[in-house]
Amino acid sequence: MVKEIERAGIPVVHICTVVPISQTVGANRIVPAVAIPHPLGEPSQPAQKEKEIRRKLIDKALEALATEISEQTVFE
Amino acid sequence: MRLEIGKIPIHDVQFDSTSRIEGNILYLNQEELKAHLMVDENIKSITVEIARPGDSTRIIPVKDVIEPRVKVSGRGELFPGTLSKVETVGEGRTNVLKGTAVVTTGKIVGFQEGIIDMSGPGAEYTPFSKLVNVVVVCEPIEGIDQYTHERTLRIAGLKAAAYLGNLAKDIVAEEVETYETYSVKEGIEKFPNLPRVAYVLMLQTQGLLHDTYVYGVDMKQSLTTIIYPTELMDGAIVSGNCVSACDKNTTYHHLNNPVVEDLFKKHGKELNFVGVVITNENVYLEDKERSSDWAAKLVDFLAVDGVIISQEGFGNPDTDLIMNCKKIEAKGIKTVIITDEYAGRDGASQSLADADASADAVVTAGNANMVIELPPMEKVIGHKEVADVIAGGFSGSLKADGSITAELQVIVGATNELGYNKLSAR
C-alpha cells in the first residue's frame, strides 16, 4: 500500500512492528512500532505514559516525513 | 539472397612440406604460412602450433578464433572490407573447413583475453576444445600503439584463416547446405501464413578490444542497419573484441551464428526468417537511445511478428538489451532475449544491471562469475602469466603448479550470448 501512495507523489511514513516486512514491500520511510496488536500503544503502562510513547512515535514519524531521503530509511 | 555452404570435414592438421587437403587431413607448410603473415611490417615473430582435442594444452591469451572458409562462386571474398575488397557477399557457394580453426594468441597490449583448454574441466565450457586448432602466436614489433597492435593481430588471424581456406577452393564438397532469404514481397507471397521473424544482433562497440567491424566499418560509428544472414557466413562481421572472453563473439561465432542457423532450420516451415538487424552497444546514453530506437523502427518496418535479440557482453550493454526489448515489445512485436548472468560467485546477486517487465522471455547462457579450477596443462601456448590479469582471473589465480582458479569469464565463449552452448542457469 505504501508504494502506491508514494508513487502518487505523497510522502508516506510506515509505522509498523515487523520492519523487515515493511522493507520487503518497499516502504521508504519506516518507523518501528511497539508491538503488533498495539503499534502505537503500550497497555501495560499507565494512560499518561502510554500517550507519551505514542507522541514520541508520532514525533518520529513527522521527523521522517520532513527528512529528505534517497533510499529506504528506518527512523529508529 | 541464396548461399550454398560446402562442408569439408577436417579430422586432423599436420605439418608437411606442402600445404594441401587430402581426404580429411589438412597438411600445412608452416614456413609458407609464416612468410604469408610476416609481410606485415608490424609483426616481429610468428610461430604456429597445433592444438588437438584431448591434448594437455592451454592456449592463453586468446585474441580471436576464425574458421577457414573460401568463396567458390559468387561475388566477393571472405572478410570483405577488412581483408578483401568491399563487395557484397552472401551469394553463390562458400567452402568451409569443418572441425578446424585458426586461433590467434600473443601478448596483447597487456590487456585481458581468454583461455582455451583442450582437455580437462575447462574444455567442457568452450566449443573450441572440440576443434583441431592452428594456433598462430603473433608478436608485434616494439613501440607500436595499442590500436595498431590490435589491428595487426586481427588481420593476421583473418589472413591465416584465408590461407587455409584457399586450400579448399577447388574441392567439391560432399555435403552442401543451402540458405536462402527472400525479399519482403517474395517472403510474404511464399509463406503467407507463417509468422515473420527477424533477428536483432547486438554487437559490442565500446572501444579498444571491445569493437566489431562490419564490411570494415567500425560498428560504433554506424547506425543500426539490416544485413542478410548469409552475409555473416561470408565474414561480413569480424570480431575485434576478446575481453571477458566468455561472452564475446569471436569471428568463428559470427561465421557460425547459431541463432541464424536455428532460425533457418525452421525457415519456411514454422516461421519466415526475414533477416538480421545489426545494432551497436555504444558507451553514450544518447547512442543507446538512438540505436535502440532504430532497431525497433527497422523491425517494425520489416513487419515482423517476432524477434530474437542477442546481447554481447554485460554491464552497460544490459541497458541496450533492455532498451531494444522494451521498444520492440512496445510495437506489439514479441521478443525473446539471449543474455548471460553476473550473479556473483555465490549466484546470489542481481544477475543483470538492468531489467524490465517486458523482458518476459529470456534465455540465459549461465552465470559467468562461477568459479572454476583449471588444472595444470603439460603445454601452454601463449603467455600463462596473464592469467592473473585477464578479466575473471584474480591475483593469485595462477598457482605455482600452473593451475588456475578463476571465474568462468576467462574461458573463451563459455557463456556466449548468441546461444552457441548448452550452458544455462536457473
Add this chain to the structure above:
Amino acid sequence: MSKIRVVHYINQFFGQIGGEEKADHKPEAREGLVGPGMAFQASFKDKAEIVGTVICGDSYFNENIEAATEELLKMIEEFKPDLFIAGPAFNAGRYGMACGSIAASVKEKLGIPVLTGMYKENPGADSFKSKVYIVSTRDSAAGMRDAIKLMAPLALKLALGEPIGTADEEGYIPTGIRVNLFEEKRGSERAVEMLLKKLKGEEYTTEFPMPDFDRVEPSPAVKDITKAKIALVTSGGIVPKGNPDRIESSSASKYAKYDIEGVEDLTAEEYETAHGGYDPVYANQDADRVLPVDVLREYEKEGKIGKLHRYFYTTTGNGTSVANSKKFAISIAKDLVADGVDAVILTST
C-alpha cells in the same frame, strides 16, 4: 539405517493452544508430533520420525526474535535432530516470518538441513527464500495436504543429502540463487522454440524471471510540517463499531473511508478493529493504539501539524493479496491527491 530424527516447528494455532489471543505464547517443546506433524509422519512412513515439536506464538516470536530464537534453538538441539521442518505457514505473515527465521537460524547454528513452506506472497517467502528451501503452498490451511505431499519427500531428500532439482521440479519457491547447468539444447535453439511458443500464445518458461525492481523513489520531504495536511491510513482494520462496511477480517476485498471531523479520540464505545490477524483486545480498548487520532488532534491544536485530514482510510492487511492491496492503495492515493493531502502516516499491525 536408523530413522531420520525430525523436529517440527509450529505456531500457537497449529499447536492447538489457541488463536490470536494466544499469539504471545512463549516457546514450548513437546515430545513427538503435534497437529500437522501427524500428516508429515504418515508421509515419512518409517524413513523418518518426528521426535519433537516446538511451538511458539506468532506475536511472541516476531516481537522477541532474538530471545525466541535462542530459546527455540536450545529446545531443538536437545532433540538431536537430523532434519528441521517449520510450518507450513500458508499466507499467515507473522507465522511465515517466524518459520523462515527459525529455519534459517537452525540451518546456520545447528548445521542440519531445514525446510519450510508457505504461500508465495507471504512476506516470509521473500525474506528467507535465498536462505532456506521454502515449498510453495496455497494461501490457506486448506492446502495442507498438497503442501505435505511436496514437503515430505523434499525434506527426506535434504536429510539424505540427495541432489535437489530445480524449483519447478521440487515445488519450492525459486531461491534467487543462480546455479549453472547444462541443457539438452543449445541456447539459440531454446530461444527459437521459446519465440515460436510466445508467438502462438502457448505457455513457455523464461529462464530468468525479471527481478522485481518495483521500488518507488522516495517522495520529497514535507517542507513545512506545521502547515501540512496529514492523512491517516491503516491496514490495522480500525472501523466504527459494528464494522458498517463489513470489511473482511482477513483477505480483505475492500477498504473503507470514514469521516473523523470533530472526533478527538477513538473511544472503545465508537471504534474497534475488524482485523483478524492479531489480538483485537488492545485495539478495541483504545483504537488510538493503531490509529493515533488523539495525538494528531493534539498536534493540530498545538500547531505542530497543519491539519489532520478529515477522512481516514482503513482495511485489513491480514492475508490480503498484494494485488488487492495495490488496487486499494491506487484508489486511496487518487482520493488523497484530489483532497490536497501533503503526507500520509500509514500504520500496520
